[in-house]
Amino acid sequence: MKILITGATGFIGSRLATRSLEKGHEVVAYGQTNTEAEKANLARLQAAGVQPILGSVTDRAALERALDGVDVVFHLAAAQHEANVPDRHFHEVNVEGTRNVLEAARDAGVQRYVHGSTIGVYGEAADGVIDEQTPPRPANIYGRTKLEAEGVVREFADRLPVTIVRISETYGPGDRRLLKLFRAIRKRAFFMIGPGQNLHQLIHVDDLVDGMYLAAERESALDGIFNLVGREVLSTQEMVETIADAVGTPLRKFRAPLFPFMAAAVVLEAVCRPLGIQPPLHRRRMDFFVKSFRFDPALARERLGFEPRIDFRTGTRQTAEWYEQQGLL
Template identity: 60%
Template sequence: MKVLITGGTGFIGTRLALKCLEKGDKVRLLGQVNNAAEEGNRDLVERQGGEIVIGSVTDKDVIDKAIEGVEIVYHLAAAQHEANVPDQHFWEVNVAGTRNLLEASRKDNVKRFVHGSTIGVYGAAMEGEIDEDTPLQPDNIYGITKREGEKLVLSYKDRLPVVIIRISETYGPGDRRLLKLLKAIDKKMFFMIGKGDNRHQLIFVDDLIEGLWLAAKNDEALGQVFVLAGKEILTTNQMVATIAKVLGVTQRKLRAPLWPFLITAVVMENLLRPLHIQPPLHRRRMDFFKKSFCFSQDKSSSILKFEPKTSFEDGIVATAQWYKEHNYL
């Protein structure tokens, strides 16, 4: 198949591209090169035979070039972690950019449009098990615009074969966000903020890719929304303990209350965001210690036949090895 991956120079997009190339697909990436990590990802995919189109989903001319001849679109591009830009940027990328790609896909008769959404559409911590029908209550501009992007995608389901995947916290080789946590634990500089009893259901990147592939070929999935999450539910305390075990270090038992960090994050955002400066601490960064989720996998299992295979410990072993091979850890 000929596939287009937007956000293709990011962590998930790059890993998906490499796996698609391994199985013989022709791969084209639409992405940007704003930092050394994205530059390295672009070079890696090009060396493996992938085609790169540099640009944004906000540029219709770039999309028209990227979509030509494509059969499957994996739409992963998003404004996500930027805390130094106005809200309008999120609307332009996550909503208007998605509309641009949907319209181009419709005109070019794309066979499947797999839209990468996020568990961020659910908002803050919720009691009980969450599924695809749980009411959405996003609590930041990223989640709000991703929810609106989902609505837009579903509005095309009678004109385009679409599937929406809500992606849980993702980690694995190539990920650099978890690197800060592993470095801190490895250097015995990590301390817990809050009680550490909030829950995570992370997904290993290769398991996620398997789920995306299933969404791209299962006709029963058309027009539907699925949550893809990992096989284990772990508290932050359990995550840290597992990472320390894999790295062979003894944890420090330091702990700090959550509320001073949340207040500091709000102050930094209010002071620095109008100046277009990325705050060193912001509210979304504190979600790791605050948000708590547990997801049902009934729908993804019964319709997509999706079953995550990688335990968190095995995934951390693979991730830590990648960090060491690249001299990050």
């Protein structure tokens, strides 16, 4: 089977690409190298025998060339962490870029399209347990454009076999997003901001890849939206305690109030963004201490047969070992 992965130089996309090779599939890795992490992932893909295609999802012609003969598309490319770009950039990549991929996939006769969305469409926090019927209420431009992109995907459901997966916080070997947290805990520089009782339901990248393949293979996945989340619900305090155990360093007991940091994030965004400067602190960075999610995984279990296997303690040890092997920790 021939598979196209957009965002293939990202953390999830590169892991999906190498796992797809292990399954014996032909992989078309479509991505960019805007960061050092993406450049490192590109080198690993090339070492594994993949010849990536460097391009943007805003380039319709390049997508059409990349999709020649492709059976399955996993669309993961997105504008996500950028804090020094105008809102229209998120719309161009996340919404219009998605439309480009869908139109090119339809024209190429693709057999399955799996769209990588985000739990960020649910917003800052929710009371009670979230499932796929919970009304979305995205709180930032990333979440709003990802939700709009889901609407574009649903528009194509009568022309293309589509499935949407809303991806939870993802970690594991290859992840750079949590590297700063691991480093800060190892150096005893980390301190808790706020009470630390907001909830996370992280998913290990290998469990996520398994779920994405089920979304691509099961007939019961067609036209569906599925939350792909981990097996455990952890508070921020429990999460950092587990990481501290994995890196062999006790946590500091110092705790700071939340409000001054949130206020500083708002001010820094207002000052830096018009200047095109990445603010050193912004509200999305504070999400770690603020957003709270608890999910009901029943739909993915019943319709996809999805059961995450890797517990957070095992996954954090794997991640810490990978950081050390790469000389990052």
